[in-house]
Amino acid sequence: MNNILRSVLMRRSTYQFDSRPIRDEELMDILEEGKLLSNAENNDAWHFTVLQNRALLTRLSDAHEKLIAREHEGLKKDSASGGAGSRMFLDVPMLLIISGRKDVKYAEDAANMVFGSMMLVAEKYGIGVCWLNSAPELFSTEDGRKVLEQMGIPVDYLPLCVGAFGYKRSAGLPDILTLGDNIINIVK
Numbered sequence: 001m002n003n004i005l006r007s008v009l010m011r012r013s014t015y016q017f018d019s020r021p022i023r024d025e026e027l028m029d030i031l032e033e034g035k036l037l038s039n040a041e042n043n044d045a046w047h048f049t050v051l052q053n054r055a056l057l058t059r060l061s062d063a064h065e066k067l068i069a070r071e072h073e074g075l076k077k078d079s080a081s082g083g084a085g086s087r088m089f090l091d092v093p094m095l096l097i098i099s100g101r102k103d104v105k106y107a108e109d110a111a112n113m114v115f116g117s118m119m120l121v122a123e124k125y126g127i128g129v130c131w132l133n134s135a136p137e138l139f140s141t142e143d144g145r146k147v148l149e150q151m152g153i154p155v156d157y158l159p160l161c162v163g164a165f166g167y168k169r170s171a172g173l174p175d176i177l178t179l180g181d182n183i184i185n186i187v188k
């Protein structure tokens with residue numbers, strides 16, 4: 001198996017991060033690779049925001065706790081639906097936000113594709129990633145919006161994909177998971 005294929009198949013979500021900041025040259029490599037990826041019309045369909053400011057991350061974490069508490073009233077905070085993401089904003093060294101142009105129909109599909117590839121590039125530096133699908137919703141709350149305003153995302157762009165990035169705390173071998181055969185239909 002070649003190294004690229006190995007990364008694609010073996011990569012797993014990371015929930016526990018080392019507190020070390022990500023090295024600038026590794027971050028730039030991940031961002032440059034993201035810029036190189038195909039965006040269908042070569043039209044700046046997306047915009048990258050790298051958030052490493054501890055005060056803003058803490059404010060996002062507080063806003064996220066509030067959101068989860070509201071959504072899962074009466075449930076334990078770390079239930080499957082809240083996930084590791086409920087504390088994620090507090091512990092991570094960095095968030096990557098991919099925003100898409102509001103007037104580009106396929107921006108969300110493109111952002112997802114770019115995000116997936118950037119997660120694989122991060123892997124080569126031992127940088128783990130957890131996709132945070134509740135983050136775009138978080139940014140639509142009042143508290144989240146106030147933090148978002150500090151990030152300089154251009155007005156005609158919307159945050160679509162958010163991921164927590166950081167060096168993995170443990171380098172243990174990932175579990176190999178396979179899904180059931182019933183998720184495949186071949187129509188000839």
Ligand SMILES: Cc1cc2nc3c(=O)[nH]c(=O)nc-3n(C[C@H](O)[C@H](O)[C@H](O)COP(=O)(O)O)c2cc1C
Pocket residue numbers: 011012013014082083084085086130131132133134135177
């Ligand atoms: C589109 C997407 C969104 C996700 N959102 C979250 C999230 O909000 N919080 C979280 O803790 N994990 C999130 N995850 C990670 C999943 O929980 C994880 O992929 C799943 O448990 C399978 O584990 P694996 O990625 O290690 O194979 C997300 C994963 C994907 C692909």
